[in-house]
Structures are given as C-alpha cells and as structure tokens.
Amino acid sequence: xxLIPCPVNGLRNATEFACLGEVRLAPGAAEDxxxxxxxxxxxxxxxVVREWWCHLPSTTWFIAExxxxxxxxxxxxxxxxxxxxMR
Amino acid sequence: xxxxxxxxxxGSRYPAGPDLVWPAALGSTYDVVIIGGGGHGxxxxxxxxxxxxxxxxxxxxxxxIGGGNTGRNTAVIRSNYxxxxxxxxxxxxxxxxxxxxxxxxxxxxxxxRGQLNLAHSExxxxxxxxxxxxxxxxxxxxxxxxxxxxxxxxPALNVDRHRFPILGGLWHEDGGTGRHDAVAWGYARGAxxxxxxxxxxxxxxxxxxxxxxxxxxxxxxxxVRAGHVVQAVAGRSxxxxxxxxxxxxxxxxPLQAMVTQPLKPFLDPMVSSADLHTYIQxxxxxxxxxxxxxxxxxxxxxxxxxxxxxxxxxxxxxxxxFLANVRVMRQWAGIADVTPDASPILGxxxxxxxxxxAGCGTWGFKATPATGKYLAQAIAxxxxxxxxxxxxxxxxxxxxxxNEMGSSAIAH
Numbered sequence: 001x002x003l004i005p006c007p008v009n010g011l012r013n014a015t016e017f018a019c020l021g022e023v024r025l026a027p028g029a030a031e032d033x034x035x036x037x038x039x040x041x042x043x044x045x046x047x048v049v050r051e052w053w054c055h056l057p058s059t060t061w062f063i064a065e066x067x068x069x070x071x072x073x074x075x076x077x078x079x080x081x082x083x084x085x086m087r
Numbered sequence: 088x089x090x091x092x093x094x095x096x097x098g099s100r101y102p103a104g105p106d107l108v109w110p111a112a113l114g115s116t117y118d119v120v121i122i123g124g125g126g127h128g129x130x131x132x133x134x135x136x137x138x139x140x141x142x143x144x145x146x147x148x149x150x151x152i153g154g155g156n157t158g159r160n161t162a163v164i165r166s167n168y169x170x171x172x173x174x175x176x177x178x179x180x181x182x183x184x185x186x187x188x189x190x191x192x193x194x195x196x197x198x199x200r201g202q203l204n205l206a207h208s209e210x211x212x213x214x215x216x217x218x219x220x221x222x223x224x225x226x227x228x229x230x231x232x233x234x235x236x237x238x239x240x241x242p243a244l245n246v247d248r249h250r251f252p253i254l255g256g257l258w259h260e261d262g263g264t265g266r267h268d269a270v271a272w273g274y275a276r277g278a279x280x281x282x283x284x285x286x287x288x289x290x291x292x293x294x295x296x297x298x299x300x301x302x303x304x305x306x307x308x309x310x311v312r313a314g315h316v317v318q319a320v321a322g323r324s325x326x327x328x329x330x331x332x333x334x335x336x337x338x339x340x341p342l343q344a345m346v347t348q349p350l351k352p353f354l355d356p357m358v359s360s361a362d363l364h365t366y367i368q369x370x371x372x373x374x375x376x377x378x379x380x381x382x383x384x385x386x387x388x389x390x391x392x393x394x395x396x397x398x399x400x401x402x403x404x405x406x407x408x409f410l411a412n413v414r415v416m417r418q419w420a421g422i423a424d425v426t427p428d429a430s431p432i433l434g435x436x437x438x439x440x441x442x443x444x445a446g447c448g449t450w451g452f453k454a455t456p457a458t459g460k461y462l463a464q465a466i467a468x469x470x471x472x473x474x475x476x477x478x479x480x481x482x483x484x485x486x487x488x489x490n491e492m493g494s495s496a497i498a499h
Contacts, residue, residue: 001394015394019384033484040336040427040483044325046387068339068387 005076006055007062020052023063023086048074050086106193106276110284113308117145117284119466120304120313122291122327124148125157126267127444127451128319129274130459131466132283138460139467142282145313146275147306149290153271156321159389159421160452161344161366161378163357165202165262167222167229168494169214172477173430174225176457179474181261183456193273195265196371200356202262203232203240204496205406207251207362214361214493215257228260243353245408251362262357264368267452274459294331294441301331301441315466317442322422323387324445331438336483337424337446341382342497343395345418347410349373354407359496363402366496374416377403381423381449381497389420423449428488429499433458433478434471442466443480449497 002014022043027034043049046069053064053076063082065075079087095101119135121128124146135141148154164184166177188195206212215231222229237256238246246253275285286308293305294316303312318327328335350373359366364380379399382392396418404411426432426446431454436443444462447454457474465471471479477489492499 002392014383017383036484036486037334041334042325042336042338043334044338044385046323046326046339049385068385071386071388071390 004053004064004073006058006060007076007078008060009055009058012055016056018054018056020054020061023050023052023082025086106272107285108279110286113286113289113306113311114145114284115309116312118143118313119145119315119317120311121146121317121319122304123155123319123321124152124271124275124285124287125155125319125321126153126270126274126455127321127447127458128317129271129278129285130455131317131319131444131462132285133274133278133281134460134463135467136278136281136283139463141467144278144283145311146278146283146285147289147291147304147311148285148287151287152275152285153268156421156423156451157271158268159344159419160267161368161376162264162267162452163202163262163366163368164197164264164453165259166227167202167204167218167257167259167262169218169221169491170477170489171221171225172489173491173494174222174227176474177453178225178227180454180457181263183460184263184265187270187273187456191273191277193269193276195269195273197263197265198371199261199263200368201240202259202357202359203237204257204259205237205358205360205362206254206256207249207360208254211361212255215255218494219257222259230258232256232258241354241356241358243407244358245406250405264357270452270455291327296331296438300439315440315442317444317462317466319444321424321445321447321451324424328436328443328445331436331441333436333438335432335445335480336427337432338385339387339422339424340384341386341389341420342378342423342449343382343391343399343418343420344376344378345396345399345415347375347377348414348416350375350413358406360402360406361496363405364496364498365399365402365406367403367406375410375413378496381425387422389422391418391420425449425499427483429491429494430489431458431478432480433462433475434465434480436480449495
C-alpha cells in the first residue's frame, strides 16, 4: 500500500486520503467565461502539481506537492503555509 | 464473405507483401496531419481517404501504432448508454464495428456476445431501467432481466450466494468484443492503401499557429505544414492541447486491467457489475480479461498497483468463486482522459483548423469507428455533423453537459 505523508498524522495508507484537486485562485470578477473555466478546466500537468488533499479519518485538509509522472509526493503542508500569491 | 474466404483458400495466390508499408521520408506539407496513431487517429485518416478522397494525410505516432490506450483497453464494444446523444453515437459505432472486418478485409476477431450488467443496489436498478427504456427508444437492444434470466444467460455466474445480492440485470444483446490491436492495424492498412502516410517513432513537439490558425506541427524530424491538424492522443490530451494554447476540462487517471491464464470456455457474454466496479470477459483463447475501477487520483503514468488488483480479484471471486486458484498472467494500466461529464470532446477547438478528439476517458475503444467517421466528415466539409454537436468543447461554457457518469462499471 502506498503511504502518503499527512502533515498532522504522519505516514498513512493511501486509502485514507482523498485528492480534492488543483490549488487555484477563483476569478476576481463576475465574468461568465472566467467562472466556467474555473469550474471545469484543469491544468492537468504531467509533472509537479500543487493540490488540495484530505486525510479523511481526521478531516485534515492540506496541500500536497507531488510529481504526477513519477507518482511521488514531494512535500505536504497545511494551507497556512501556502505561498502568499496562492491564497 | 464466406465465398471470398473459400476462393482465397483454394487459390494459389496468397499476398506476398507485408500488410503495412511504412513511408521512409517525412513530407513537408500535407492536407491533414493527425497527431496520434491509435485507433482514433488511424480511423480518422482512413475515413478521410476513403469517404472524402483526402489522401494527403499524415499520421504521426510517437511510439508504435495502437501502442497507447488502443492496446490497453478491455475491448468492450457496446451502446447501452444513458443520454440520447451517447446512445445514438455508440449505436452507430457498434454498427460500424459489425461491418468493419468485411469492409477492411481484416480479421478483427469481432464477436457479438452480449453484455450482462449486474445491479446489486436499488440505485443501479433504477439507472438500468432508464438505460433499458432509453436504449429501446433509439433502437438499441437492452432489457431488464431478473435472476432467472441472469442464470440462463450466464450459467457459470454465482447468483445465489452473494455478499452483495444481485437484484437484477441489464442485458445488452448488441454488446460485443474484438481484437483491439487489429482495429489499429486494419484501419492503418486501409488508410495506407489509399495513400495515407503513417510515421511511427515520430514525436510531435509543438503546434505551429499563425493568426489563430493551426498551420502545422513541429516534430523531432522537422516542421510539417498542414491544412488541418487533429489531436487524437488519449492519455496526453491536456499536454498536446496546451501546445495549441487550449486548456481542456480533462483529468488524466490510470485505469488498470489484468488477464488470467487460459481456461476452457465457460463464459460467453461479457459480465459487468455496476456496484462491484468490475467487468469480465473470456477471450477466444480462454483467458479472462478483468477490468476494474479507475485509480483514486490523477497520474500521467501507466504504473500499476497491487491494491487495485486485489480489489478486482476479490470482486471477480464474488461473481465466479471457482476462479480462486486461477493465476494472473499479465496486468497493465492505460491513462484515461476523463471529462467532468464522462463524455468525449469531439470537433472544433478555439484554434481554427485544429480539431479535438479527446476526453473519451474510459470508453475510447468502442467509440473508435464513429469518432473517426464523423471527425473525418467534419474536417472534410468544414462543418461538424449533428451527431457530434453534443460533444463540442463549448458545452463547458454554456453548461450543456452530457452526463454519462453512470453508464459503466467504472465510478466517475
């Protein structure tokens, strides 16, 4: 079983986690196309991505930076540690 | 066909040359360049040449033809979908598949065996009823079956002693299977005989765009100019579309499958369980092809995992307990490009003369002939045919989604 490092609970089985998608900023203005793109479109990058994850038993939401080609978790941290421009 | 076969067998002139003749040099200009030599790209090239007389077509494949998701699916051909758009589209695809071996003169090992879907919950039963009635309305043979009928359709199936009792089924007589590699080879040969060039081991590295119009592609072997560019690269749709400046509503998720050692024939129909997320069929040489659910998170790799295999094996044993000691021979994964509504994106893109064949997700194989045929028509006459309208990229701006999330044993 793959182990994922939760920033609060340490290494836990992958089945205890849910991936909640790319970290993105919502559009500032009420513009239809921008919001439709925000709702549906995804970068879906082959490489390093920054995503929201949740450790389900403890409901710990956190940020994971992982490599989608190598299937490796590079870094996990709580949302307070997100870079200023991504909050 | 039988007489043709007999004449062939009794004759003395067997084909001397190879089926596929590879061109040596990559040209500098084509009418249409297709990125991706899988079933979809080759089918599009075939129909462009055959039905529209567009023969200056070039298919560029990074690896070898049919080496991507065309060779990684579980080869299920069916049309028992939920929405009118998908039922009509896949009905056409199943019809094309049925006629394809004769049309291509190539053995696709196509057999119509029917597909039996099992419901272990009231929710699945409800969705089956909707699918059965919608299918019948559009002329696709699907019907609700009870336990007695299920026993007669698949006598080897464990119906009575179940941890998750079977409540009913959806029997789809039109369902079938075929050899997926042969679909790529057959279309490639048909296209090549009409003048289409297929270049293997030729990776595309970029799209050339001038004045918001696609005019060619960059490859490892130089720039190729084109009147139209088509992307048919399941598993890499987002990456390639980004070269053209397009962000797609797609996530790439691995889908795993496995094959057991060969057994004596015991299973004619393809069996699929909506609640166990498992589908099983026995191939012509006796192996069981077993498919499961998509992975839990996005990845751009075809790595495989033990936990998914354990889940598939456990669910298979619920359905066929006597398989407990059967060995797994091969296992693999493909990358499914999944859209938010589990329907494909086919047709125009925001870039002129750049055509999308993406987001077929977990059912690209069964859509191969219809996608190729209608995409070729769209490119040839410059107008997207009505049957593809529901699958336009623009539906994610106008919120006209085509929800097919419940039409397979895979949870979306």
